[in-house]
Amino acid sequence: MPLLARMLTAPLQVEVSAGAISSLNELLAACRISREGQVAVVVGPGMGCEVVAALGDQIDPARIIHVERGSVDEAAELATRLNQESVDAVVGIGGGRTLDVTKFAATRLGLPMVAVATNLAHDGIASPVSVLQHGSSRRSYGVAAPAAVMVDLDFVARAPLRFVRSGVGDVVSNISAIADWRLAHEIMGEPIDGVAVALASTAAEAVVAQSGTTTGMPFLMCLAQSLILSGIAMSAAGTSRPCSGACHEISHALDHLGSGDSMHGEQVGVGAMFATFLRGDHSRVDQLAEVFRRHGLAITPAELGISPERFVEAVLYGPSTRPDRFTILEHLQLDAQSVGAAYSEYLERFG
Template sequence: MKIPSLPEIERQSLRKWNDKRSAVVFTTEQVWDLVKDQLDIFPHQKFYVAEATKPTMDHFVNQAEGEVVYGIGGGLAIDTAKYVAAHLKKSLFAVPTVLSTDAFLTDATGVRINGCVRYLASKSPDLVLVDIDLLCRAPIVMRTNGAADVLSIATGMWDWQYAQDTGKNPSNQMIESHAVEIGNAILKNLIKNAKEIGNGTAAGMKVLFDLLCLEVQLCYLCGHSRLEEGSEHHFVYSLENFLNEHALHGDLVGLGILLMSALQDQEWQPYQTTLEQLRINYRPPGVTEKMIINTLVGLSAYVKEHQLPHTIAADRNITTDLAISTIEEVLG
């Protein structure tokens, strides 16, 4: 089995970067306005990305013409750039302007297909340009959102162990004690540094960046993402079908961590404190109590329908009364 590795990473001011090759740039209008005077590149084509669907990405593949591909911004823009660069066999440069996901480190692109998130093979960036000062200046509402994909180790690893104990792990996803120990160390470091990260200091953002790198590389070594993607993510994938407006991934995952850790009979209060210190809003606007209830009650059927990895969500009979009492316990 070939084990992927992290992409090459350069920590430097964007103002020091210079690339005169014709570039296909995937970004958003707001992000481009932020970086266009700092980043010395030649944007032969510029696409503003608004959704993560395969038809949209295939359209970009057919339209893109350039020597290199740039993904600038958050997960949506960079995931799209990864998909296009892979299909066109072009060099890819990722410029994260916010640590909202770990997409700039991975070799797959997440899209919604038939009501669930699926990961399509794409490619890792050939180079990730990291400007810590730029990350510190990201909007507070999303600046540390990617930390939720580290905190989800708390519920993801619990689910992985639960599947092991119930004999539901496939042979290539069996629990490995050293992976659990490393995962716990990553989780403990996030909790320890949550205040610093939430304050958006250079030291805090570097810690978050490093923890995202460690989490991704650990998943590569395991050959799967079970240690950080469990019932809390499955809850999010289902909940997104009920939403009428966009919500930040990290906010939704934060909500999922609290609800599912309570249903796992874990002590969820420390995770709530950590989310608050990280300034991740686990009460996302546009998410109603009715949406949460419907998601929880239907979660067992949802994970079975979409054949998601085995977690507590598959076995826990979440009635309407249990959903309501869990929401009241966690959210008040």
Template sequence: MPQVWFGHGLLERLGHIVPRYVNGQVCVVADQHTEAIAHGVAEALAGCVGAVFIHPGRLKAAQAAVRQVQEAARASAGVVSVGSGCITDVARLAAFRSAKPLVAVATAASMDGYLSGHSPIIVSGYKLTHPARPPKAVVADLQVLAAAPARLTRAGFGDVIGKITALADWCLGHVMTDEYWCPAISKMVHAAVERCRQRARHEVSDLSRVVEEIMEALLITGQAMVYAGNSRPASGGEHHISHYWEMQALARGEEGCLHGEYVAVGTVLLAAVYRAVLEKEHLAPSAEVWRRRIDRLSDRQIRRKRLEAGYGEAAAEVEGETQDKDARNLGTLSHKEAEARWASVRGLLAEAVPEPRQLVDLLRAHGVAATPRELGITEEDTEKALLYARELRNRFGILDLAAAAGCLESVARTVARDCVRW
């Protein structure tokens, strides 16, 4: 587990912190947006800095950037990243491939991946998750976080709110497919999210006063992922929707929105899907209908056509990542067993997932976009995300259950149409 340094005045103490984890000089990695903080980091480290790599403009999580950081850090004993999402992801993979320790200096409470042992990197227009190694330590100075652009903090709040549906999807996946689930880890994340929500309710419209709670929730979620051995405690269908839109933006050559902005909107949409599916007492009218649906979802030729419609040129990459997911998740589950499992979890999910309007009000109260239209996403792209985002990962969630229940198309169409009025 990475050691977390979380508090005030930590930047000035880096000269004492970093040598605990790196025996020798370090390469400081940043981009144009975190350059000023990186210079402060270099000053605090004094004679411990062997190289400084500042990427011009905004660094993107691409293979080329990973190679550049590897080259810059070639003569260094370790890497110190200064940034948030993409910078940390790139530095993590570069340090891992170079067999060097990483210390991550957080510059914004914008995402939950600081403690992660994986790096999502863009390859041929598709974001692939590469195995790496968690940082030796994460340094989160509250003065630095509080000074971050407000948009980044709002994105972090959106990422925190996304844990609501992520935890629901994890529980659903456990009940329906016997996937590993840990109630203690789930409670740990839920408690951190609730602390953040409660503080946010008392600090209406001013998230700068909630930075500590936002970052705490993000760091606790990061620890939860390490404990679980995967990102299940943090990522469900709302993240798959986010990844789908990120891929669309990449394919169009657009900058796109921040990860947490997409996640916030994805959470609202997924909550709407939950409310629609929870109205169904039964998943299928008969065993024959259930089996026919699962067979159709599992048919490789039919799935290939779905992927081509949803992902275009990236369809082959997606297919390779999640081949036979429906057959693995539901192929051996009888109609009777599926109905019994759904009945056992339906009430719990109804309590766990708020009404979409509640989430919309909470997000908007703090200036966070809550609907696709606020991010410039069309009704068509909203419907496509709801239809095809589930294909991105092998995990089982409410979008997969909706597909098995034969209502995903109608629910996606209705939610995409109605969300403009929220």
């Protein structure tokens, strides 16, 4: 008899709550992640000391490893150390860099990895992707998704407000990424995965519809769960497609060309706005502008300190950052003049 359903890769357990870190051992036991109890905990530089304090006596202090660079070399060094110490499971506690270094090292050794997020800056919490520094550039690597995911909202609430805003930009950009995917399906015949679309789109729409304040617990809970759903959408699709389109191409181009100190989600938020504007979907772009304004995100490059010339350059360079991805940018085949004209129209509406 055929199986009338498909198997989806998803975390064994998801826990989003204030003070979640204090129940880490319960989660490890419930998931039976460690057979021998040889668990290493990797913490980052930001809230490392507070994290260690919140762990209490759950973890042997000798098994706590500090990382800080977020590079592929550091991830390789971590894998070597975990291997030498005969660890059978690894927990990464911190922000994106710490989780990405830990995911990469755990994948290299085939170890189960638990992600404990202390901020909501992007959708890497539960995703099968690590973004790591490689030489002078940042690269995305396919890795195993975390076996279990925790978000400690106490830490999230204490992180800089910009981190929350960045998470809002990253998850809401799914709306633009999915519009790009639908376009690629229509024009190029690229297969589209309705399950991944449903997960990524619902995650974004939930954040759009959540009317709470940016720092209120109901909103942070919704944002955390939506970022986790985005990660599961990527696992379901086997690619970052449901969460990354022209919005991300523009952001990657800004990273490449140099864009100051904007965060990933701040850049993709502006990228999603401009891509939606290029698609001519004016009611949607007004809705995105309203949500971003409500949560204090930038809606123009100038608000991120990016000059008009640099932004136009990034839109033109965007397609070369993901040569295999068809989005509104590849579809319109814009030249410098047409991007400049579209940008002027955009500023007339939102500047």
